[in-house]
Amino acid sequence: MAGQKTVLVVGGGISGITAAVEAAEAGCKVILVERLPYLGGRVAQLNKYFPKLCPPTCGLEINFRRIRRNPDITVYTLAEVERIAGKPGAYTASIKISPRYVEDHTATSKCVEDCPVEIPNDFNYGMDKTKAVSLPYEMAYPMNLVANGDALNKVKDTPGFKSFVESCTKKGIRIDLEAKAETIDVEVDSVVWATGWRPYDATKLEKLGFGTCANVITNVMMERLAAANGPTRGEIVRPSDGKKVNNLAFVQCAGSRDRNHLPYCSSICCLASLKQATYLRDYNPEAQAQIFYIDLRAHGRFEFFFDRVTKDDKIILTKGKIVNVTEDPVTKDVILEGEDILSGQKIRRTFDMAVLATGMQPNTSVEKIPGPGVTYDDFGFVVSATGIHGAGVTKRPMDVGTCLQDATGAALKALQDTVGR
């Protein structure tokens, strides 16, 4: 390759990481831009993958090592691409990099405990609190502290905060609330866009009780609840009273395949719920899980995963969408209402907790790509196949394994752009 070409990869989730390492290992320079202070995206927040039920951290760790040892990959975290101009082979991109507000050369969390300010922990979907100066999570890459500037600025004149800053300085950790964002312009030959997805906003599902019933959570929250590094250290207990969950309901298609919400199937929620049913059964052998579905979709080889999970007679499948979720005001049990289609009777059942299987909404449906020549479908997924290349869930809902394949394909497309063919 004559002269090193550069690929810009936007989004540091599993798709972006994959596209970045594949392009870099093929000989390109890569700039990887991530909005959050760490790489890994939604996958970092998962407890286990289906169908192998292995933890995602091992796969992430391998990829982080590939990034770390590759001098051709530059990672910008807390960074956003503001503008892209040009054409394949000659793009200019502006990247805004926000400050971490904390400089940490010790990779220690010792000072974090002294931090007087607590903020909701986004990594755990707000189910617990974290310090305003913290490591995003145990396996974070880069393994650096990050501070929440807004939260700290509110208390910066209090004596407690001043002594905290002092004690940090003594430990070699410098907190600098004056730090400013900077914008850099880079010349790149091609762009891969992999900004992924967000869980559909469950508060919009007015009848399903999220936000009004204490023990209604979403499937992404269930991942954190079951995770050893989650808010409960892996104890699957109810948010209302910390009671061990014995009877768990899964509400499939919560806002999916619904013209009033996400009209499409997110393709992974059925398998995610089957997987999460195993979390509960492994954690509490007495417990039972009931999955209420319209159609259970386990495509391809996932059929075998479906077979394996449903052999468990304490994982019950009931055909019929749940329409209403209410709460017993005394016990805080949740009451689900639907129709059991196979028996033709209405369902009114009580559970300890309910998990809403919400779908994947592409981030590009909310924040369009600030560059030329990108087209979208009705739901905000990227459909254009030339110019800026979509990868992973930016293109359509898909599971992690498919994201890896798709991102590898996107990396190849990007490489083709760099040689002008």
Next chain:
Amino acid sequence: MAKEFVAEPDLQFTRDVIAAGGSDVKKCYQCATCSVACPISPDNSPYPRKEMIWAQWGLKDRLVNDPDIWLCHHCNDCSTQCPRGANPGDLMKAVRKMVIEENSWPSFLGGLVGQPSLMVLTLGIPVAVVLFLVYINGGFRAPQPLNYGEFINYLYIQGVYTFALVFAVVSMVLSLKKYWANLEANCPINVGAVRKPFVPSLIEAFKEILPHDKFKECEANNIRYASHLMVFWGMIGLFVTTAIVAFNIDILHIAPPSRGGPGTVPIKILGNVSAIAFVLGLGIMIVRRITQPDQAGNSSYFDWLFLFVIFGTGATGLLTELVRWAGSAPGAYFLYAVHLMFVLALLLYLPFSKFAHIGYRTLAIAWGKSAGRDVTLPVVPNYAPVPAQEGGAEETPQA
């Protein structure tokens, strides 16, 4: 539903349902949101999810013998919450139209009233009859002082309208008898063997219908309940008024209120209050159908024909009175003639138009009472694991 069943799909029926207004039925993917969204659907075999799949599969025998289609009051909660836009409310309405056609006696009239292409004939018959009455009474004249009996002899009116009423009642009764027999023989809903007798069931149905108790439970669309209640009681009031006036003229031989006969004031109050409620209620229905089709549902020819005739009846009745007060005799006579046309259409087509719901719905509600359809299943309590050695006590959920 363990018994063996051989499906006999009738694809023409599915096409007919689609043509009759259930045009989105094929979008349904059987999630059952509708059955639960409906505030008045019974817990055992709730509607309209099952009706949707029967319609998709062309299971005509089931649908036309399904009393549940009449339990639906078309509040449209199911359609607004439907994730697919399959509009179950419209399907139910379309099947109701087909049931009216299916059971009509004589059957050709059922076909006539439901056919948009035959509208001229449908509306032409009552117009022609009244024009004929005007003609044989000496053409359009405006005798003063105002006396409708001079314009068209009451004997003619009584002859024609009594015949129309008797015809409507006989036809309705025969249609309903057929329908009831079908329900008894072929109803697709599993009900227990113990059945309440007909008359007590009918009385129970009346107790629900007169105050519109069930209709009131369609909370999301309360205006629909209010307007229907107004029309319902308005019509009863008008019927009573007409009956009293006819009785006064025919039996007691005293002058009608329009000519200041004795006992005029209470009759007038009853008549006018009823007429205003009637017209106002219908006005609300029409305005909502035009301005809020998403809540009122798609309106078909069948809906509009009935609304046109019944609203026309009320509106021309009121206008006739107003014009008479205003002192225009020719105007009053003209409107009186038009009013007669509307009344004749209303009576004549009672068993074949959407008006027939008055009979079918009453009967279906009575059938439901008789079969014990008002089931409310209890909430299944939370599952709590029991220690293994005790065994057996734990509740086994249905898979």
